[in-house]
Amino acid sequence: MNAITSSAERKVHVPLGERAYDILIGPGLIARAGAEIASRLKGRKAAIITDEHVAPLYLEALVKSLEGAGIVSAQLVLPAGEKTKSFEHLMTVCDKILEARVERNDYVVALGGGVIGDLAGFAAGIVRRGVRFVQVPTSLLSQVDSSVGGKTGINSRHGKNLIGVFHQPDLVLADTxxxxxxSGREFRAGYAEVAKYGLIDKPDFFAWLETNWSAVFAGGSARIEAIATSCQAKSDVVVADERENGPRALLNLGHTFGHALEAATAYESARLVHGEGVSIGMVLAHEFSARMNLASPDDAKRVEKHLKEVGLPTRLSDIPGALPPAETLLEAMAQDKKVKNGKFTFILTHGIGRSFIADDVPASEVLGFLKQKQPQ
Amino acid sequence: MNAITSSAERKVHVPLGERAYDILIGPGLIARAGAEIASRLKGRKAAIITDEHVAPLYLEALVKSLEGAGIVSAQLVLPAGEKTKSFEHLMTVCDKILEARVERNDYVVALGGGVIGDLAGFAAGIVRRGVRFVQVPTSLLSQVDSSVGGKTGINSRHGKNLIGVFHQPDLVLADTxxxxxxSGREFRAGYAEVAKYGLIDKPDFFAWLETNWSAVFAGGSARIEAIATSCQAKSDVVVADERENGPRALLNLGHTFGHALEAATAYESARLVHGEGVSIGMVLAHEFSARMNLASPDDAKRVEKHLKEVGLPTRLSDIPGALPPAETLLEAMAQDKKVKNGKFTFILTHGIGRSFIADDVPASEVLGFLKQKQPQ
Incomplete structure (x- = not known):
């Protein structure tokens, strides 16, 4: 059975040995999901996990597409939002997968954004100690970030994503x-992660985005190109360091500040979503690098200018409502898992596309910087 | 820091590449745990997970031993018994590990039998997507079986061990x-798994056990020898097939029947414990093989004779109370995870030490056999 491939479609192969998989990026992939899956995987049973926002839009089309390829599916529709990444919902998802008698060669299909992907992927990683996993990411953020690399997980009262496994998908279908x-806000939040890949080590890509961002927002081939470049960039890092012992930490550019801001706003999406936290965090990381005399202040200004131009928040004062004092933000950063033996590990930069891992950043410097940035 | 090694001590190295680890087997290992850990691992924080039966006996000694080596530990004492392998307790364990700020190079220490090892190992495998894990198995069953090979997990209402991960320990300290x-009953239950290694592919070991079993029960060097041989046997299988895609299934000799019997007795340890289910299951597997003309009925008789001699149950009628009808047992076997595309996968045998994987056993044959065996 051969699937029809659109000429606009791009494929990124993630070469992880026996865990290698393809990411297909292009239009109409949900309608072709059954054929794409059936041509690659043996199992004919699936449990589709989705949320109440996505289900009315795409669930029926996906179920029909699977049916057309001889794949029987059970479906579970969960509440939308970050709070769904809980132990309670994990238990519900695992139960649904077992009830559907999904065996090791069958699969869990995540239809949704990062929350659904992280939760369903975690469940796929632990039911029967691992069943196959297909991602159908429906947000820009999940297409360029959480669907590449195999990180799955849920949140704990101690912090975000503190409980999970590495479980690589067998196929990712990114239907553009x-x-x-x-919404514009959701697209922008995902775009922050696209820009991140330029800032990590692809200065030319960042420059291309500065010129072409409105075409990326408009859709069409520039959008597909930006998503494919992002997936390829993430794939390169993940292949070099699947279990995050070293260079994979670069992907956390902007995330240590970002996670602290998400915690400080109690993960209330009305105030701040993940990509917005990353946007502010990336500007802060560049400004902090300048303060430490590691990079030119002009680079921080250039980063802020671009993110602001696309409509992303870039400053603490862009977050609606009061923030806790700098000390509390620092404490939230210390709880983040990128901490070793009590020392701060930060992704800092020598300039656009020249990020690096700094694993001994003094807490006092961070505190001083945050106090200066706090609008209070 | 060099740990003192008793001359009676045996070491089994499990060569799993970057997940390689040592199993130390011998007397006095709890008192030396701190030194053994500190000489191998960098972290100086630990979360000890144990149960209410084991804690009064060994927890204080273990905490002191760690303290003596500069390792700070938090402790969590859980209810004893199979019901502790639940989502609820998994959540409690994860929370305790995070509360203790155990980071990736720190460790979770499982002090207890298979239940504690499976639960704590699962938690160690998912907190921060994997922290280090030290096993201090306190039952014969966990010393020879569950502490080797990295299988961790909890039970679901759909069956035993259906949710979990592969997470190899960094060190196993089997204090003999x-x-x-x-109790005699607990020791015998563990002994069933010892005998299993002989029955799988070590006929000489099985013959050695037939002669030396009472010395193994008495303690001393024969016991250490039997445990080391068992760990080595399991290690050989696990190294050949870490993720259970092939030959590792041989370790399930007696387990498909055994798990069904555990489910049929609602995991009530007063009626049947795991090793007893395996004992009956191994006899049934040999008898079923004889019925299928694969092995001589004399082998089944020899297996039953030995297991009966050490005091293990070998027949369905040895289980106190009524069992459900054969159809229900068959259904429980079908729910077991060793099922692919609806077909039964069984470990059958051509004779003592000549087990093999049969992946297309007809359900009708199994049903006929079970009806014949049912005492009702």
């Missing part, structure tokens, strides 16, 4: 048509 | 002194 149904 | 505190 679905991005048209995103 | 602690086996003196086991």
């Amino acid at each position: 048509d679905v991005l048209n149904s995103l | 002194d602690v086996l003196n505190s086991l």
Whole structure:
């Protein structure tokens, strides 16, 4: 059975040995999901995990597509939002997968954004100690970030993503048509992660984005190109360091500050979503690098200018409502898992596309910097 | 820091590449745990997970031993018994590990039998997507079986061990002194797994056990020898097939029947414990093989004779109370995870030490066999 491949479609192969998989990026992939899956995987049973926002838009089309390829599916629709990444919902998802008698060669299909992907992927990683996993990411953020690399997990009262496994998908279907149904705010939040890949080590890509960002927002081939470049960039890092012992930490550029801000706003999406936290965090990381005399202040200004231009928040004062004092933000950063033996590990930079891992950043410097940045 | 090694001590190295680890087997290992850990691992924080039966006997000694080596520990004492392998307790264990700020190079220490090892190992495998894990198995069963090979997990209402991960320990300390505190029934249940290694592919070991079993029960060097041989046997299988895609299934000799019997008795340890289910299951597997003309009925008789001699149950009628009808047992076997595309996968045998994987056993044959065996 051969699937029809659109000429606009791009494929990124993630070469992880026996855990290698393909990411298909292009229009109309949900309608072709059954054929794409059936041509690659043996199992004919699936449990589709999705949320109440995505289900009315795409669930029926996906179920039909699977049916057309002889794949029987059970479906579970969960509440939307970060709070769904809980132990309670994990238990519900595992139970649904077992009830559907999904065996090791069958699969869990995540239809949704990062929350659904992280939760369903975690469940796929632990039911029967691992069943196959197909991602159908429906947000820009999940297409360029959480669907590449195999990190799955849930949140704990001690912090975000503190409980999970590495479980690589067997196939990722990034249908670019679905991005048209995103709100402007959701698309921008995902775009922060796209820009991140330029800032880590692809200065030319960042410059290309500065010129072409409006075409990426408009859709079409520039959008597909930006997503494919992002997936390829993430794939390169993940292949070099699948279990995050070293260079994979670069992907956390902007995330240590970002996670602290998400915690400080109690993960209330009305105030701040993940990509917005990363946007502010990336500007802060560049400004902090300048303060430490590691990079030119001009680079921080250039980063801020671009993110602001696309409509992303870039400063603490862009977050609606009061923030806790600098000391509390620092404490939240210390709880983040990128901490070893009590020392701060930060992703800092020598300039655009020249990020590096700094594993002994003094807490006092961070505190001083945050106090200076706090609008209070 | 060099740990003092008793001359009676045996070491089994499990060569799993970057996940390689040592199993130390011998007397007095709890008192030396701190030194053994500190000489191998960098972290100086630990979360000890144990149960209410084991804690009064060994927890204080273990905490002191760690303290003496500069390792700070938090402790969590859980209810004893199979029901502790639940989502609820998994959540409690994860929370305790995070509360203790155990980071990736720190460790979770499982002090207890298979239940504690499976639960704590699962938690160690998912907190921060994997922290280090040290096993201090306190039952014969966990010393020879569950502490080797990296399988961890909890039970679901759909069946045993259906949710979990592969997470190899960094060190296993099998203190043979602690086996003196086991009841005769607990020791015998563990012995069933010892005998299993002989039955799988070590006919000489099985013959050695037929001669030396009472010395193994008495303690001393024969016991250490039997445990080391068992760990080595399991290690050989695990190294050949870490993720259970092939030959590792041989370790399930007696387990498909055994798990069904455990489910049929609602995991009530007063009626049947795991090793007893395996004992009956091994006899059934040999008898079923004889019925299928694969092995001589004399082998089944020899297996039953030995297991009966050490005091293990060998027949369905040895289980106190009524069992469900054969159809229900068959259904429980079908729910077991050793099922692919609806077909039964069984470990059958051509004779003592000549087990093999049969992946297309007809359900009708199994049903006929079970009806014949049912005492009702």
